Amino acid sequence: MTTPDPLSIDAFRDAGHALIDWLADFHAGIAYRPIRPDVAPGEIRSRLPAAAPEEPEPFGSLLADLDDVVVPGLLQWQHPGWFGYFPSNTSPASILGELASAGLGVQGMLWATSPAATEIESHVLDWLVDLMGLPATWRVDQGPGGGVIQMSASDSTHTAHVVARDIATRDGAATDDVVAYASAQAHSSVEKGARVAGYRHVRLVEVDGVQALRPQALAAAIASDLAAGLRPAIVTSAIGTTGTAAVDPVAAIADLAVEHGLWHHVDAAYAGSAMLCEEFRHHQVGVDRVDSYTWNPHKWLFTNFDCSVFWVADRAPLIRALSILPPYLRNAASDAGEVVDYRDWHVPLGRRFRALKLWWVLRSFGAADLRLRIREHVRLARELADRIEAHPNLRVVSPVHFGLVCFEHADGDAATDRVAAAVNLDPGLYVTPSVLDDRHIIRVAIGQARTTAHDTDRLWAVINATA
């Protein structure tokens, strides 16, 4: 059999149809697959040829290896029994948007290098400003703020630290003296982003009984650093921490940030999706006085990784910190100052057309349906929390603000571990064991696109039988 030319359009058409059929079957059958891969380290590699092929292979062989080599080595994040970490969702429109973006194969680093990529991104993020109740001045078309899609919340948070450092050292202050603050429950990306941005001082501030940053402790840390001659530069508030989905008091932190001239960044990577629903927006009161905000549609908004939104209240300091203009990037539209050039809004120059999948998600679901799905996940989380609280041996250890339920066994760590092990022995369930205040807990993140009450009932049956 002859293998077609790898650039053949006819063969591409056939292979594309076959791949979509394969993916449709994969998603249709995912609930019947074991969530966890059963492979030893090195086992997948051992199934691959030692050297790259010299001769072309037919697409059918590539597709067969998805079944034979790839899928057995995957953790099934799209399984409806997925309650681990946070969700990392897909949806048909998002998968197709990702494919369309790859098929179009454009580089949107400048407006001029693909105007549609830039303008659709700005427009979709402006829609989301309105949908999430964020300040209208964060819309690119109103300004002075604006939004940009980055690869990850870690990138956005790193970028915020770069901008804050740039502002704090403009008067000649030493980079060695700048200080970053966040709560002791902040995601590790805050400390990492600060470190990469050159901060020698990162203060992880004490939290209260519900894992939220204590503003008094932040005030004391800032005062102590000022007294030591240091330069407080940035504070990050979390709306939905990774550990327990705790919410920092954004308004009280904004008071301190404004008083001391700190850049105030919000990490709503997970819980930002809930802001589509008005009833959750009390968690972001004060957001009208923050400087930047990161949120991952690639977690809970049915959009494939990677798609992380970074909004700034004022885009001028961001662009000032990151813009460098070599002669080969000059063009009339940029020179006229009439366009957004997203290369100036993050570290990379080249950029994928990631807005396409987000645009398609919003259009294929519609905002009303997205709100229903998020509300249903939160309803299921509250129902599970009620069942746990009603059980004599179990207790919920943190407020259930969104879709995350954290609980422990009253008999201590060994008993909690026993429940987690029983759940994770079930091939159709997956939870993340964790630690809070030196005690073992179980995190149940309800938010997988296809999770229903049937799945949370299955989960509860195993917990109840073991506890």
Ligand code: PLP
């Ligand atoms: N912030 C929070 C609150 C998170 O939960 C996570 C990941 O789970 C991150 C940041 C990092 O997200 P990313 O993987 O997009 O860098």
